Amino acid sequence: MSDPIVYCLLFIVYCLLFIVYCLLFIVYCLLFIVYCLLFIVYCLLFIVYCLLFIVYCLLFIVYCLLFIVYCLLFIVYCLLFIVYCLLFIVYCLLFIVYCLLFIVYCLLFIVYCLLFIVYCLLFIVYCLLFIVYCLLFIVYCLLFIVY
Numbered sequence: 001m002s003d004p005i006v007y008c009l010l011f012i013v014y015c016l017l018f019i020v021y022c023l024l025f026i027v028y029c030l031l032f033i034v035y036c037l038l039f040i041v042y043c044l045l046f047i048v049y050c051l052l053f054i055v056y057c058l059l060f061i062v063y064c065l066l067f068i069v070y071c072l073l074f075i076v077y078c079l080l081f082i083v084y085c086l087l088f089i090v091y092c093l094l095f096i097v098y099c100l101l102f103i104v105y106c107l108l109f110i111v112y113c114l115l116f117i118v119y120c121l122l123f124i125v126y127c128l129l130f131i132v133y134c135l136l137f138i139v140y141c142l143l144f145i146v147y
Contacts, residue, residue: 004147007144007147011140011144014140015135018133021130021133025126025130032119032123035116035119039112039116042109042112046105046109047088049102049105053098053102056095056098060091060095063088063091067088067129070084086114122145
């Protein structure tokens with residue numbers, strides 16, 4: 001007599017584990033959706049960053065052209081020329097820093113893309129495991145009915 005009771009208790013435990021697994025699957029799906037939305041936001045930010053970089057480069061070109069014009073006016077504006085040169089050096093250093101930041105941002109974007117691919121692969125594996133778990137649950141239910 002204890003054998004059917006144990007079997008029923010095991011079936012109840014298995015059903016509870018299946019419910020927990022289903023809830024975890026739902027949470028995982030929601031996290032995947034959030035991750036996808038964050039990836040879209042990250043891509044949009046990357047596009048904005050690239051556009052800002054282009055604008056910054058154009059501004060740098062304009063700044064260089066203005067520097068040439070300013071050099072032609074050197075005779076009249078000697079004191080201002082010294083200040084302008086210092087500002088130009090600072091601007092060049094800022095441009096170098098900006099370029100380095102852009103490179104770092106590109107590398108981070110590549111890493112983010114790779115992480116997204118890994119996350120997608122993990123999601124596929126998780127879905128396959130969920131299908132296997134459901135099939136095992138069906139087999140377990142059939143065995144319970146037959147028993």
